[in-house]
Amino acid sequence: MVILEWDNVADLDLSLRIEPGDYCSLDTCYWKNCKEGMSPRPEWDSSSGFTSGDPMLEIDDQNGYGPEIIEVNDLAVGNFVVAVHHWLSDSYIFDPTESLATVRVYVDNELQFEESRIIALSELWEVVLVSNGEATVGFVPLSIMQAGWFCNEQT
Numbered sequence: 001m002v003i004l005e006w007d008n009v010a011d012l013d014l015s016l017r018i019e020p021g022d023y024c025s026l027d028t029c030y031w032k033n034c035k036e037g038m039s040p041r042p043e044w045d046s047s048s049g050f051t052s053g054d055p056m057l058e059i060d061d062q063n064g065y066g067p068e069i070i071e072v073n074d075l076a077v078g079n080f081v082v083a084v085h086h087w088l089s090d091s092y093i094f095d096p097t098e099s100l101a102t103v104r105v106y107v108d109n110e111l112q113f114e115e116s117r118i119i120a121l122s123e124l125w126e127v128v129l130v131s132n133g134e135a136t137v138g139f140v141p142l143s144i145m146q147a148g149w150f151c152n153e154q155t
């Protein structure tokens, strides 16, 4: 389970991307394709439909502070990237220009990774690479920031 929280009324967005894969597509679980009942949605296991190996954006917070939560009950073996986007909304002139974001990753209800940092309007923060092996889960902090990032409309 991945949890994102932040410190103001900005609209931050949590995503989880399978490697290799693209943002703004079905390779990435985010607000546009990954909430309950959405279709098509990311398909990360070999069982068709929403099944235990597929991700779910359980909470999509648009009013600030979070939490946003992505859950995968039975994550497939592979590599996954957790990222946070500071959404540039239509009312951006009223939005905070910076937020202090905190990402936590839990495996079997145990906190395994935590990082906080400032993220500015329209930045994408690639937080951590999660390597899910047969028996262990590894975490490689990325700390990659991309300014002026946005998603083109997804088809």
Ligand SMILES: [Ca+2]
Binding pocket: 011, 012, 013, 014, 060, 061, 062, 068
């Ligand atoms: Ca959001």
Ligand SMILES: [Ca+2]
Binding pocket: 043, 044, 045, 046, 047, 048, 049, 050, 051, 052, 053, 054
């Ligand atoms: Ca499935």
